[in-house]
Amino acid sequence: MALYTRVSGSVGVITLQNPPVNALSAAVRQGIVDMMDRALSEPEVKSVVICGQNGKFCGGADIKEFGTNMSGPALIPLIDRIESAAKPVVAAIEGIALGGGLELALGCHYRIAHSKAKLGLPEVSLGLLPGAGGTQRLPRLISIPAALELITTGRHVTAAEALQLGIVDKVTDRNTLDEAVKFALSVAGKSLDLHRISTNPCPHPPDVDAVFETAMQRVRQRARGALAPVACVQAVRAAATLPYAHGMERERELFKGLFTSGQARALQYYFFAQRAVGRWSTPGGARWDTSKPRPVRRAAVIGLGTMGRGITVALAQAGLSVVAVETNEKQLTEAKQGVSDMLERGARRRGVPPALDKVIYSHKIQAVADVDLVIEAVFEDMELKKAIFQQLSALCKPGTFLCTNTSGLDIDELAAQTQNPELVVGMHFFAPAHVMKLLEVVYGQKSSPQAVATAMQIGSKIGKVSVAVGNCRGFVGNRILKPYLEQAFFLLEEGATPELVDKVLEEFGFAMGVFRMSDLSGLDVGWRVRKAIGLVAPEALTGPYARVREGHRYSPLGDLLCEQVRFGQKTGRGWYQYDKPGGRVAKPDPWLHRFLEEYRAQHGLVARRIDHQEVLDRCLYALINEGFRILEDGIAAGPEDIDVIYVLGYGWPQHRGGPMFYAGMVGLNKVLERLEHYHQVHPDVPNLQPCSLLRKLVASGSPPINKWREVIKKPHSQL
Numbered sequence: 001m002a003l004y005t006r007v008s009g010s011v012g013v014i015t016l017q018n019p020p021v022n023a024l025s026a027a028v029r030q031g032i033v034d035m036m037d038r039a040l041s042e043p044e045v046k047s048v049v050i051c052g053q054n055g056k057f058c059g060g061a062d063i064k065e066f067g068t069n070m071s072g073p074a075l076i077p078l079i080d081r082i083e084s085a086a087k088p089v090v091a092a093i094e095g096i097a098l099g100g101g102l103e104l105a106l107g108c109h110y111r112i113a114h115s116k117a118k119l120g121l122p123e124v125s126l127g128l129l130p131g132a133g134g135t136q137r138l139p140r141l142i143s144i145p146a147a148l149e150l151i152t153t154g155r156h157v158t159a160a161e162a163l164q165l166g167i168v169d170k171v172t173d174r175n176t177l178d179e180a181v182k183f184a185l186s187v188a189g190k191s192l193d194l195h196r197i198s199t200n201p202c203p204h205p206p207d208v209d210a211v212f213e214t215a216m217q218r219v220r221q222r223a224r225g226a227l228a229p230v231a232c233v234q235a236v237r238a239a240a241t242l243p244y245a246h247g248m249e250r251e252r253e254l255f256k257g258l259f260t261s262g263q264a265r266a267l268q269y270y271f272f273a274q275r276a277v278g279r280w281s282t283p284g285g286a287r288w289d290t291s292k293p294r295p296v297r298r299a300a301v302i303g304l305g306t307m308g309r310g311i312t313v314a315l316a317q318a319g320l321s322v323v324a325v326e327t328n329e330k331q332l333t334e335a336k337q338g339v340s341d342m343l344e345r346g347a348r349r350r351g352v353p354p355a356l357d358k359v360i361y362s363h364k365i366q367a368v369a370d371v372d373l374v375i376e377a378v379f380e381d382m383e384l385k386k387a388i389f390q391q392l393s394a395l396c397k398p399g400t401f402l403c404t405n406t407s408g409l410d411i412d413e414l415a416a417q418t419q420n421p422e423l424v425v426g427m428h429f430f431a432p433a434h435v436m437k438l439l440e441v442v443y444g445q446k447s448s449p450q451a452v453a454t455a456m457q458i459g460s461k462i463g464k465v466s467v468a469v470g471n472c473r474g475f476v477g478n479r480i481l482k483p484y485l486e487q488a489f490f491l492l493e494e495g496a497t498p499e500l501v502d503k504v505l506e507e508f509g510f511a512m513g514v515f516r517m518s519d520l521s522g523l524d525v526g527w528r529v530r531k532a533i534g535l536v537a538p539e540a541l542t543g544p545y546a547r548v549r550e551g552h553r554y555s556p557l558g559d560l561l562c563e564q565v566r567f568g569q570k571t572g573r574g575w576y577q578y579d580k581p582g583g584r585v586a587k588p589d590p591w592l593h594r595f596l597e598e599y600r601a602q603h604g605l606v607a608r609r610i611d612h613q614e615v616l617d618r619c620l621y622a623l624i625n626e627g628f629r630i631l632e633d634g635i636a637a638g639p640e641d642i643d644v645i646y647v648l649g650y651g652w653p654q655h656r657g658g659p660m661f662y663a664g665m666v667g668l669n670k671v672l673e674r675l676e677h678y679h680q681v682h683p684d685v686p687n688l689q690p691c692s693l694l695r696k697l698v699a700s701g702s703p704p705i706n707k708w709r710e711v712i713k714k715p716h717s718q719l
């Protein structure tokens, strides 16, 4: 809807009304058309202002309408009509002008923004390009290089930057609508010739071809198979090389191609999935809207290794006071320097003072006595963690939430060490903790709804996407990782190389193949966990049972590499070789290829040619199968939780939506059929046996992903 009022006698004000972000739904578009007609036909009205209600100009096209039968007036002619109006039209931008919202503003003759407003064309992150003239008008207004950068990254700019770039004519700290009305009065009757952006030529840099070539190279490198960034460059090129009308045709054609691509669907699903995870629930009935978090003013972090330092920085940057505890004096001294450096670097980047005074350091655990919440981030060792939880339980003031940053140990076992297990919850950060957007909030059998709600709230306060998950080995992310890694190892045994497996996964769109990723995160981490749970038995490494554990196929390849102190990048050798310890450029290692050959010979394995499809099928479907088990077990409340975790924490390509969405796209019956096939070939690999929920979904006619929850019915423990 849009509301019309007349102010100061001669200014028609059109207010977009569609909470929460005034998206351009059919009703809003119709409202704008009707109200523009009215403003243009009233002789008393000399100029027009368009604004949005509740301090938000417009969040763009209504994404919920995509994929439905879109009705109502089309956006492009609507914007053209505004631009060609004989009366000046001023956009009063408060809050946001994003996507179609900014395109609407670019159709206006003038733009006034509040100093706190954010502007941008983020369509690329939805698998689209600005399809209502944005790719043709923005370069005409702010130059090709600047427009390319904004459109291909989807970056939001502040009002100050928008002014500098020339996107807006004025920035104000006062009431934006009042300022826009004043401005509209001042420009009434003046020529609009220079202010119809589409009629202006597109300014050419002298080296225009080189500009586009560089932009194309950059997006191809970053895109990892995503179509939209490439199409964005092509559309801006059309602005530079074609007259406006033809450029618009090209924009429409490219937009259509993207709109109907599976990638746009995947990215739009992912957009809503990121928001859906905030509406968390647990099998015990705790929910986001009924569980009240408790305010946290002071937090403590125990253990200042890499994770603890990152968590301290994340908390301090969000304005929380942090007591940072490290009992090892040498480590404490290093951590002080490390945390301060990170805070200073972050502050420089964000143009704010560093939050150095938010952190108090101590080498005594007693310093936590007065905090509201503790995050334990010591070494991944159950006995050590148990001892710390016992101490925390005795030391902390009543009601302090006790959280652990374990990446997979049993939350209930830790909670059992405390007097108040309901206050214990997992907060699993991902390295580097001050950068990575994901937080798994792990509830145990006894975690109270308030503890879960508080951890979720802290997550959003520090800028994370928090996902509430149940307690099991590895929680969601690391549990799913296991069968994926396992398949990669098996493929090596059967004849593949790390290079082949990584190439296939990177071509699929993963940020890094499984072996390069293992080298980066350190092979010793998983080795230590496998040792702790008794999987690494030195005497079994060469014997007949070297490749069997608990009756199932097991690959000791990772263990054997660790025996050779090949821990990955940190030791300069892993699945690849590096120039030096800490080196980052992975090079194929002839030693490793020989080692694989000897290993196969030793175990009577005959290498075969493995094609790309098999690598992809086995790695991805094993992972997806575990995802279905997680849903079946109630460890994740819905497929969105798994997808968000996998995209944000494990480098799954966003434009493929996440593993569960991908399964739906491929077709659940195909996933089932392929798993059945591979399980038949490898009956000793239980992870390839299709999970019963997958069978149930297929038997129910493979419903769309938003209907899966209806099929998942499970018994659960109570919170």
Ligand SMILES: CCCCCCC[C@H](O)CC(=O)SCCNC(=O)CCNC(=O)[C@H](O)C(C)(C)COP(=O)([O-])OP(=O)([O-])OC[C@H]1O[C@@H](n2cnc3c(N)ncnc32)[C@H](O)[C@@H]1OP(=O)([O-])[O-]
Residues within 6 Å of the ligand: 020, 021, 023, 059, 060, 061, 062, 063, 064, 075, 076, 096, 098, 099, 100, 101, 103, 122, 123, 126, 128, 129, 130, 131, 132, 134, 252, 255, 272, 275, 276
């Ligand atoms: C030839 C064909 C021509 C086609 C024309 C194409 C036009 C154009 O180029 C395409 C577009 O504009 S594409 C669009 C380009 N625009 C974008 O990409 C902007 C996307 N939006 C954002 O980036 C963020 O939502 C904001 C920064 C706006 C607000 O952030 P925040 O304050 O953290 O709040 P929050 O939690 O994020 O959202 C609150 C609620 O609003 C909901 N919602 C939001 N936007 C929506 C939309 N456009 N729609 C519908 N709903 C939208 C959101 O789901 C959530 O709902 P819930 O039910 O409560 O969960």
